[in-house]
Amino acid sequence: MKVKQAQAIRSKLLFTLMVMLLVLLTAACGSASNSNANTSGNSSNAAFGNPAQTEQNAxxxxxxxxxxxxxxxxxxxxxxxxxxxxxxxxxxxxxxxxxxxxxxxxxxxxxxxxxxxxxxxxxxxxxxxxxxxxxxxxxxxxxxxxxxxxxxxxxxxxxxxxxxxxxxxxxxxxxxxxxxxxxxxxxxxxxxxxxxxxxxxxxxxxxxxxxxxxxxxMADVREQVASAVKDAPKPNVYLEFSPGWTVGKGEFLDELITLAGGTNIATNQGWYEIDPEAVVKSNPEDIIYASMTLKEGEKNPILTAIETRPGWSTINAIKNKQVFEVDQDPLTRVGPRLAEGLLEVAKKLHPDLIR
CATH class of the missing domain: 3.40.50.1980 (Nitrogenase molybdenum iron protein domain)
Known part of the structure; x- marks a missing residue:
């Protein structure tokens, strides 16, 4: 009789433990489900968090x-x-x-x-x-x-x-x-x-x-360039992206020159036709100009103008042969390859720091 009573007690305890375990598992699953649901909802919102304001205000x-x-x-x-x-x-x-x-x-x-x-x-x-x-x-x-x-x-x-x-x-x-x-x-x-x-x-x-x-x-390339040129001298730079045209304040190309470790001599706002005498007076140490689609054997008209404008032979960049052509498309397009344009300009301005 005592053996049977002991067995019955053990059976009841085992059953009770199983019920308790089932309740705990159910509660845990419910909690995990709610947690996942909340996380999913939060992630959906967090995925589109609050970005820094940009020029686009998108x-x-x-x-x-x-x-x-x-x-x-x-x-x-x-x-x-x-x-x-x-x-x-x-x-x-x-x-x-x-x-x-x-x-x-x-x-x-x-x-x-x-x-x-x-x-x-x-x-x-x-x-x-x-x-x-x-x-x-x-x-x-x-x-x-x-x-x-x-x-x-x-x-x-x-x-x-x-x-x-x-x-x-x-x-x-x-x-x-x-x-x-x-x-x-x-x-x-x-x-x-x-x-x-x-x-x-x-x-x-x-x-x-x-x-x-x-x-x-793009961010990684910018960081690479910024780290390389942070302690370097910042040469005065003249940029001509189209024959007779440069770009000044408030545009991405002006920022690109700064990021590449240079100082843009163009101080007007936006895109504008150059004053050749003002460029001579600024006496840039480096000149950057954009490549162009040309016929076979044809010379880039931007380079021709740079080399033949009156008084420009006295500019330090020309005297010291610091006149560089860069690929026009990555330089002037506001897309993914702007990083390539930045890297190329930085290599021209600081070839000893960026290879």
Whole structure:
């Protein structure tokens, strides 16, 4: 009898322990599920945290949700998938809402073409401007014209998104919008703004992970250059990107010279025609000029002008043979290859520090 009672007691204890264990496991699973749900919700918001303000003032919000807890941005630190519907605001303050990632894209500038391909969405590009020459895959895409884009051709391509610069194509942007076409316009003025633009486009196209990788490479190159030239002398630099034209304050090329360890002698705002005598007076130690597409045997007209302008032979850069050509496209396009342009300029100004 005692043995049977002991067995019964042991059975009841075992049963009780099993029930308690089951309750604990159930509670734990419920807690983990809630925790994961909260984490997922927080990640969805954190994925589009609060980026630094840029020249573009680009921002994103979930459509229909404008509260502070639902604000999205392109800065996707954790490379989360985009949550649609997604509403973004471009440089003009225009809001665009996307129900899904656009699958038919037209680009009106080479820089925008390069951004889309760089983040892995090249297969969605159905139209590009006449000057888009990189990457090579863009060569087979339908051309829609230059600065005066062919509106009818763009419309015929049925784009779900057009990428453009408002400053360089205001009339085209306004016309396309009047026809009900979604146009995301940008005008980045700084290196950071270019990276933010890439991340914003990445968010729109559900390519945040790829866009983050591109932006990180750009940031890494900038850090490499900044570290190399931080203690170096900063030579006075004259930049001529087109025959007779230079760029001054408030533009990304001015910042590029500074980042590369130089001091831009152009002190006016924006892009402007040069005063040759003012350049002589500034007496730059280095001259940087952009390459151009030339016929075989033809000399770059920028270099010809530099070498033949009256009085320019007295400039230190020319006397000391510190006149350098750099690849025009990475230098002047506000896209992923701007990092290459920065690195090349830095190598010309400080060849002993950057190889």
């Amino acid at each position: 921002s994103t919000t979930n459509a229909g949700n404008t509260g502070s807890n639902n604000t999205n941005t392109a800065a996707d630190t954790n490379a989360q998938a985009t949550v649609y519907p997604l509403t973004v605001k471009d440089v003009t303050g225009t809001e665009l809402t996307f129900q899904k990632a656009p699958e038919r894209i037209v680009t009106l500038l080479p820089s925008e073409t390069e951004v889309v391909y760089a983040i892995g969405a090249g297969s969605s590009v159905v139209g590009v401007d006449d000057f888009s020459n990189y990457p090579k895959e863009a060569a087979s895409v339908t051309r829609i014209g230059g600065m005066d884009a062919d509106i009818e051709k763009i419309v015929s391509l049925k784009p779900e998104l057009v990428l453009a610069s408002y400053t360089m194509g205001q009339a085209v942007v306004d016309k396309l919008r009047s026809l009900g076409i979604q146009v995301y316009a940008t005008d980045p003025k700084t290196y950071d703004a270019v990276m933010d633009k890439i991340k914003q486009i990445g968010a729109i196209l559900d390519k945040s992970s790829e866009a983050e990788a591109v932006a990180k490479h």
